[in-house]
Amino acid sequence: MSGPFRFKQFEINQDRCAMKIGTDGVLLGSWTDISNAESILDIGAGTGVVALMLAQRSSAEVVDAIEIDPEAYEQCVDNFEISPWGDRLYCYHAGLDEFIEEIEDLYDLIVCNPPFYTESVTSGDLQRDQARQNDFLPFEELLVGVSVLVSEHGIFSTIIPFKEKDDFIRMAASHQLFPSRCMHVKGNPAAEVKRVLLEFTKKEKTCEVLDLIIEIERHVYTMDYINLTKDFYLKM
Template sequence: MKIGTDGVLLGAWTDISNAESILDIGTGTGVIALMLAQKSCAEVIDAIEIDSDAYEQSVENFESSPWGNRLYCYHAGLDEFIEEVEDLYDVIVCNPPFYTENVASGDLQRDQARQNEFLPFNELLDGVSKLISENGIFSTIIPFKERDGFIQLAAYYKLFPSRCMHVKGNPSAEVKRVLLEFTRQEKECEMLNLTIEKERHVYTVDYINLTKDFYLKM
């Protein structure tokens, strides 16, 4: 699977300042977990991935990284993982599949990574509510059009927004993505905005400052 802008944004934006344990749900090839390992001192960074090929690639990537002793990937779905693990996590991240249209591409890996039927939002939030620590945070990135419904659904699981960043590709584009951070505590949500490019391949200062630690060049 290619490295996508959504994953880079989520890994760079997620707050790990108080994280001793981190969980990446649906890690794919492990990019977000690796980013969080790079920028944190968390002793436990777990990941789960249901696809066999992606799981094997994430394990290889973890073992080849400087942080391999802190990274571990489970070959399991979220429901299986919840049954097996008793630990709670200070930070949970997920770049979820979010296409609600049930259109098969013929590539199961691609469909699992992109289509919501493989990890419905209610199942994701139910799992997060069972795995997050009392003062933990949950970070995710979803389409902007799904924002209000996702926030309402999260409230059912006693998860409340604490930060929200609207993302658009360029100054004239519509907001297409939203980064969301949730906690167990109800409080005022900090509203933020990010534009990625000033023009094609010319990145804004805000985007560079957010992601520069993870690119070889910008």
Template sequence: MKPFTFKQFEVQQDRCAMKIGTDAVLLGAWTSLESRPFSILDIGAGTGVIALMLAQRSNAELIDAIEIDDEAYEQCVDNFENSPWGDRLFCYHASLEEFTEEIEDEYDVIISNPPFYSEDYKTDNNQRDLARFADALPFEHLIDSASILLSEAGVFNVIIPFKEEDYFIQLAAKKHLYPNKILHVKGNPSSEIKRSLIAFSFSELGPEINELIIETERHQYTEDYINLTKDFYLKM
């Protein structure tokens, strides 16, 4: 499998169950870095693509990632080392629970593209199931850890199915995390909202809600989507 080539870096993904998709690129491009974070954490890094995008977009000195799957972890490390920002990127091979218990650092920005297949079936590919199914990283567990690892003025950013938005916000509120920004994503103008990108903080500020449509028709991308991703995709 060929590497996925962005404008400023390449990502090998042949050893990762979850390949690079629109969700990861959306989150990496949308996450606000206006606060000029010193430290960033990517929970469930996979290929490492989101951490790499934030390394390109910021001067953050510490960009950590966590990946529990053996193969994905090794590939993430390779992708970090082969990037222009290898000195700022580090991947931990650990579960989120282990990491949260052992690490005393707090992070100014936390990002996660969590597994969220909550359907009742699984495939014969355990690695892919681990990457795709919500029981590998329950929302409650993700939110609890984020609330511990996030700095007082930090922002926790996720992308989840739109149908899970209300539930996720309710869970977050129990840990005093509140939505400040929400982006609803639709594939095309006539389709239903598919994804929610949400930025949480410990401050009850809003939220500011916007909508993004990806295509007007097949492979005809909207100006909003092009503007969001043009720093990364070669063909934008």
């Protein structure tokens, strides 16, 4: 059994979660705008890493999360309880559709690091497939849920494959969600853009577009990436 993943102010146990901590979640937790977030919801929390990062960065009194997988849910709860912000963090064992039916409150900030392998390839491990594949939380269902749960002046922040960007933005617009910030992410200067961080609001505005390169070469990180993640990674 591997030990916990340690950040500067908290640690994550992930032995019961299908999807381990990766760059996508850390980017989302670091990049998301928390300036007006009094209440936060993390959809599909997994280990709880994004919610924990936002709890560290913000003074939000409510940091909720939902997770449908029972093993991941239990691990997320445990990670919340051992963190310095356990009194502000709460995880619901629910799918997005049932959560919407039960919750009447709206959130200032909603985040999601969604499953995005749209090809229905099965690994033989249902838990891992559920965490990875878009079939289990289609983008359409996600955007419907966000449009219901986000407050009038709230924001929605996510990270998806770059190839899905245009379709996702069109889909979001049909639910009155419009891009306000965008960051294209490349692994190194020679690589193609593989990921895009997107922020949406209910008000149409000019979208700010930025670029991020993670590494100059293997294990040599750019200053932009260091500055973005330095509050979390031990070696930054």
